[in-house]
Amino acid sequence: MSGPVLVIGTGLLGASIGLGLRARGIDVLLSDPSPSAQAVAQDIGAGRVLPAGEHVKPQLVVVAAPPDVTAAVVSRALRDYPDAVVVDIASVKTAVFEALANDPDLTEADLGRYVGTHPMAGREKSGPVAARGEIFTSMPWVLCPSELSLPGAVKTAQALAIDLGAVVSRMSADEHDTSVALISHLPQVMSSLLASRLQDTPAHALSLSGQGLRDVTRIAASDPALWVQILGANAARLVDILYGVREDLERLIKTLEQPEADGARLDMAQLISEGNAGQARIPGKHGAPPQAFAWMTVLVDDTPGQIARLLTEIGEVGINLEDLRLEHSAGQPVGLAEIAVLPSKRHELIDYLTSHGWKVVQ
Numbered sequence: 022m023s024g025p026v027l028v029i030g031t032g033l034l035g036a037s038i039g040l041g042l043r044a045r046g047i048d049v050l051l052s053d054p055s056p057s058a059q060a061v062a063q064d065i066g067a068g069r070v071l072p073a074g075e076h077v078k079p080q081l082v083v084v085a086a087p088p089d090v091t092a093a094v095v096s097r098a099l100r101d102y103p104d105a106v107v108v109d110i111a112s113v114k115t116a117v118f119e120a121l122a123n124d125p126d127l128t129e130a131d132l133g134r135y136v137g138t139h140p141m142a143g144r145e146k147s148g149p150v151a152a153r154g155e156i157f158t159s160m161p162w163v164l165c166p167s168e169l170s171l172p173g174a175v176k177t178a179q180a181l182a183i184d185l186g187a188v189v190s191r192m193s194a195d196e197h198d199t200s201v202a203l204i205s206h207l208p209q210v211m212s213s214l215l216a217s218r219l220q221d222t223p224a225h226a227l228s229l230s231g232q233g234l235r236d237v238t239r240i241a242a243s244d245p246a247l248w249v250q251i252l253g254a255n256a257a258r259l260v261d262i263l264y265g266v267r268e269d270l271e272r273l274i275k276t277l278e279q280p281e282a283d284g285a286r287l288d289m290a291q292l293i294s295e296g297n298a299g300q301a302r303i304p305g306k307h308g309a310p311p312q313a314f315a316w317m318t319v320l321v322d323d324t325p326g327q328i329a330r331l332l333t334e335i336g337e338v339g340i341n342l343e344d345l346r347l348e349h350s351a352g353q354p355v356g357l358a359e360i361a362v363l364p365s366k367r368h369e370l371i372d373y374l375t376s377h378g379w380k381v382v383q
Contacts (some may be wrong), residue, residue, distance in 0.1 A: 022042065022045070022047050022080065022081065022177075022180050022181060022184050023047070023080055024042070024047040024048040024049070024079075024080055024081075025047070025048040025049065025050055025077065025078075025079045025080060026038075026042055026047060026048070026049050026050070026079055026080065026081045026082075026083060026181075027049075027050045027051075027052065027071065027077065027079040027081070027082045027083070027098075027102070027105070028049060028050070028051055028052070028067075028068060028082075028083045028085060029052045029053070029082065029083065029084050029085065029086060029094055029098060030052075030053055030084060030085030030086040030087075030094070031051050031052075031053040031055075031058045031059045031061070031062035031067065031085070031149050032053075032058065032085060032147060032148060032149065033143065033144060033146065033147050033148060033149070033151050033152055033156075034085050034110055034140065034142070034143065034152075034156075035051075035053075035062070035067075035083070035085030035110075035149075036061075036062040036065065036067040036149035036152035037067075037142075037152040037153055037154060037156045037157070038067075038083055038085065038110075038157075038181075038185065039051060039062060039067030039068040039152075040065065040066060040067045040152055040153065040154030041154040041155070041156075041157060041184070041185040041186070042068075042184065042185070043066055043067060043068060043154075044154050045184055047184075048068075049067065049068030049069070050068055050069060050070075050071040050077060050079065051063060051067060051068040051069065051070050051071060052070070052071045058148065058149055061148075061149045061150060062149040062152070065149060065150070065152060067149065067152060077102075078102070078104055078105070079102055079105045080105060080106070080177070081105060081106050081107075081108065081177055081181060082098045082102055082105050082106070082107045082108070083108055083109075083110065083181070084098060084107065084108065084109040084110070084111075085109075085110050086109070086111075087246075087247065087250055088111045088112060088113055088116075088117075088247075088250040088251055088254050089250045089253075089254070091109050091111040091117050092116075092117045092120035092121055092124070093120075094109075095107055095109050095117070095121060095135060096120075096121060096124050096126060096127055099127060099131045099132075099134060099135060100126060100127070100131070103131075105134065106134050106135075106136065106173070106174045106177040106178065107134055107135050107136075108135070108136045108137070108138045108177075108178045108181065109137055109138065110138055110139060110140055111137075111139065112139055112201060112205070112251050112255075113198055113201070113251060113254040113255045114137040114139065114165045114194035114197050114198055115194040115195055115197075115198050116254045116255075117137055118137055118165075118167055118194050121135065122167075129169055132167065132169040132170075133169050133170060133171040133174060134171065134174050135167070135169075135170065135174065136164060136165070136166050136167075136170050136174050136175055136177075136178040137164075137165040137166070137167070137194060138162060138163060138164050138165065138178055138181075138182070139162070139163045139165070139197060139201070140157050140160065140161075140162045140163075140182070140185075140187060141160055141161040141162065141163065141201075141205070142156045142157050142160040142162075142187075143156070144156070147244045147247065155186070157182070157185040157186055157187040158185075158186035158187070159186060159187070159188060160187050160188065161187065161188050161190055162182035162185075162187035162188065162189050162190070163190050163191070163192055163197055164178055164179060164182070164189060164190070164191045164192075165191070165192055165193060165194045165197050166178075166191070167194070198255050198258055199258050201255070202255050202258035202259045202261075202262055203262055206251065206252060206255055206259050207259065207262050207263070207266070208240065209240055209241075209243060209248060209252075210252070210259070210263070211237075211266075212237060212238055212239070212240045212241040213240075213241045213243075213248075215237055215238055215241070216238040216241035217241075219238070231348070232346075232348035232349070269292070272288070272292070273289075273292060276288045276289060276292075277289075313363075313364075314343045314344060314361035314362060314363065314364070315361065315362055315363065315364040315366075315367040316359055316360065316361050317359075317360050317362075317367060317370070317371060317381055318357050318358070318359050318360070318381065318382050319331060319357070319358045319360060319374060319379050319380070319381055319382070320355055320356075320357065320379070320380040320381075320382050321355065321356045321357070321358050322354065322355055323349075323354040323355055323356055324354075328347075328358065331358060331374075331379065332345075334373075334374070334377055334379075335360070335370065335374075338369070338370065338373045340362055340363075340366045340369065340370050340373075341362070341363070341366075342360060342361070342362065343361040343362055343363065344360075344361035345358065345359070345360055345361070346358075346359040347359070357382070
């Protein structure tokens with residue numbers, strides 16, 4: 022990218038794009054209907070607010086608007102900046118392109134400068150104050166060019182993703198929307214449904230919560246207003262998946278209503294095994310399956326410097342840390358560090374840590 026780049030929409034992702042591009046020395050202009058949002062984005066260094074009435078000729082316009090207005094904002098940008106490539110980062114692609122294709126104010130030449138994209142990155146927090154320039158690093162960034170998208174426009178969209186450290190892939194809009202319905206939209210719904218059951222749970226029961234509950238409900242803290250738009254725009258694809266979930270739930274309920282019946286235990290085991298098989302297909306580090314690594318759990322005192330000491334000593338023995346998860350013990354001044362290494366290094370690391378005073382509990 023050479024710039025300048027105009028970012029329309031200074032929420033979490035828009036401001037993060039600005040921060041990432043500014044870190045590479047690219048001139049970034051900011052625009053948002055909310056004066057306070059664009060002012061905050063400017064204050065954190067995501068770019069400079071586009072002055073009213075100033076004539077600019079951006080190389081690229083990035084539309085980071087809410088999904089329900091994305092098509093309208095893209096249409097306006099294509100007409101206002103006839104020399105610029107325009108991309109959007111909305112989490113649904115088919116509805117946006119269909120709206121643009123049916124826009125009487127746009128020509129095929131206009132649509133040639135448009136590329137639908139979706140960076141698969143985010144946080145539970147929203148707004149420019151939550152923005153991070155590194156949020157896209159090593160994360161997937163999907164390009165969904167249409168049959169009208171010009172090669173130069175696609176190249177510019179790809180350059181944006183690469184400059185921000187993302188891993189680029191290409192899909193059709195329909196393939197993208199079908200994929201995210203399963204790997205993004207369904208997890209959000211399931212997390213929210215589970216977390217909603219906790220609203221009236223007694224505090225003493227919640228005090229027993231382990232990391233499993235925290236993991237499953239983490240994304241339940243997401244912005245409701247944004248997800249209303251996402252779910253509505255991709256409803257048909259999500260409903261098809263939810264029909265399957267409903268069948269599995271009905272099957273489980275029927276089994277648990279008579280847990281001593283013939284075949285009940287086998288059905289429960291099969292259901293869990295099916296989950297094992299699906300979870301095993303989720304890529305881990307460098308695309309490797311999670312089973313490629315061996316895990317161990319180390320007891321860590323909740324005092325300053327303990328995690329740093331643990332990681333330093335792992336490095337000193339010359340063993341590469343493949344993954345790390347931390348689990349906190351409620352009400353106790355200890356935590357559990359779950360460490361993944363290559364299977365061939367597991368026993369060596371256990372022996373080394375034990376000899377240096379660490380308690381390996383698993």
